[in-house]
Amino acid sequence: MQTTASTKIPPTTAEVVVVGGGPAGAGAACMLAKAGREVMLLEREATATHKICGEFLSAETQSYLRRLGLDLDALGGHVISHLRLIREKTIVETALPFHALGLSRFRLDEALLNHASESGASLWRGQRASVSNVSGSHIDLDVKSAGKVSTNTLFLATGKHDLRELRRHPVTPPEDLVGFKMHFDVDSAQCDALANHVELVLFAHGYAGLQRVEDGRVNLCLLAKGSWLKACGGTWEGLLEELLRTCPHLQRRLSNATPLLSQPLSIYRVPYGFVYHPPANDADNIYRLGDQVGVIPSFSGDGMGIALHSGVVAASDYLAGLDAGHYHRHIRRDIARQIWRAGLLYRASRWSPSRRLLMSLAGLTPRSLSLATSLTRIPPAAVTRAMRRIS
Numbered sequence: 001m002q003t004t005a006s007t008k009i010p011p012t013t014a015e016v017v018v019v020g021g022g023p024a025g026a027g028a029a030c031m032l033a034k035a036g037r038e039v040m041l042l043e044r045e046a047t048a049t050h051k052i053c054g055e056f057l058s059a060e061t062q063s064y065l066r067r068l069g070l071d072l073d074a075l076g077g078h079v080i081s082h083l084r085l086i087r088e089k090t091i092v093e094t095a096l097p098f099h100a101l102g103l104s105r106f107r108l109d110e111a112l113l114n115h116a117s118e119s120g121a122s123l124w125r126g127q128r129a130s131v132s133n134v135s136g137s138h139i140d141l142d143v144k145s146a147g148k149v150s151t152n153t154l155f156l157a158t159g160k161h162d163l164r165e166l167r168r169h170p171v172t173p174p175e176d177l178v179g180f181k182m183h184f185d186v187d188s189a190q191c192d193a194l195a196n197h198v199e200l201v202l203f204a205h206g207y208a209g210l211q212r213v214e215d216g217r218v219n220l221c222l223l224a225k226g227s228w229l230k231a232c233g234g235t236w237e238g239l240l241e242e243l244l245r246t247c248p249h250l251q252r253r254l255s256n257a258t259p260l261l262s263q264p265l266s267i268y269r270v271p272y273g274f275v276y277h278p279p280a281n282d283a284d285n286i287y288r289l290g291d292q293v294g295v296i297p298s299f300s301g302d303g304m305g306i307a308l309h310s311g312v313v314a315a316s317d318y319l320a321g322l323d324a325g326h327y328h329r330h331i332r333r334d335i336a337r338q339i340w341r342a343g344l345l346y347r348a349s350r351w352s353p354s355r356r357l358l359m360s361l362a363g364l365t366p367r368s369l370s371l372a373t374s375l376t377r378i379p380p381a382a383v384t385r386a387m388r389r390i391s
């Protein structure tokens, strides 16, 4: 039952309200609905949208999506088996320890939302929600069409956006980084060169990921210092021009490319390294999922895996009668080390001498890249435990 807000009015109560229909919220809603629970899923966007993301689906991400019942093969992603790490003229290549998938968020998020709806969740699009009152077991939300929605259990899955009333804890200082994403149509030789590869390009002021997604489209997603963006004139066009001028590899890949989006997606002030630490007076009926519970540096390509894992763990803890306090301890145990290790690697890659050292190590033993990839994944035992809880 998919619906938009324009014609109908959402109900005013639900056993569980999920705010945010990204991988975390939609994944949790699928699971709760399949267990026969009354779940309302509120998504701010009225229609499918592009989102800033490298669009790299790790093995865990794919396993969760399939286990939740999504027909991933029908979505036409591009299989990725190899990683190329590039810095200046040095290129190191290695096989990934798993097969990843390149698939746009435009296609993936829409399919997952529809799947949640088909699984029995009451999906409401174009509904920006905010919290108006939390008192004991009772939570009131202000929602665009419904006015007020009341629930005893809230799953907060709004991604990097905080609801004003329910800020993250602890407050982590955001990095001076800006992110951009653009889809390109590249010439056939470059498209062939990118077949089955994800490329991670290190440049002086940041890094870029380049890979194919569905239909031969190529996704460029990059993170760069805000100060560098300013030096490039403060615009995407200026930044891209400077990037291609100073990075021959990207110049080769994108010289005859046509942008496929009317404008790039952008993001700034991402709280990389954040892991939710509940304050003493935390509500025991508000479960935080996805980027609301932990934000891993993007190069790891596992943010969606964490989002789905947290959605599954939150739903199964809730179904087992365990409160949000228990869930937050549980999810912290599962993801904190992975996020910490990814942060360490990320900081090393930003500092010029250690960046050179990393490249030399990768050149000597390309399999060390594969090891780094494994270190930044959710522990397999935690995934196996969570996966068993999906019926």
Ligand SMILES: Cc1cc2nc3c(=O)[nH]c(=O)nc-3n(C[C@H](O)[C@H](O)[C@H](O)COP(=O)(O)OP(=O)(O)OC[C@H]3O[C@@H](n4cnc5c(N)ncnc54)[C@H](O)[C@@H]3O)c2cc1C
Pocket: 019, 020, 021, 022, 023, 024, 025, 042, 043, 044, 045, 052, 053, 054, 055, 056, 057, 058, 061, 127, 128, 129, 130, 157, 158, 159, 160, 161, 163, 179, 180, 221, 222, 223, 267, 270, 289, 290, 291, 292, 298, 300, 301, 302, 303, 304, 305, 307
């Ligand atoms: C530059 C960059 C590159 C990345 N690359 C990758 C990658 O290649 N692979 C990977 O796995 N991860 C990647 N990530 C991380 C990944 O995008 C996130 O970790 C993941 O999307 C988190 O999922 P989520 O469901 O928590 O949040 P989101 O996917 O952000 O979904 C949140 C949803 O909530 C909705 N929403 C927000 N506020 C409200 C509101 N008030 N009311 C109703 N709805 C609301 C939004 O519209 C959105 O649909 C990247 C992140 C960045 C910044």
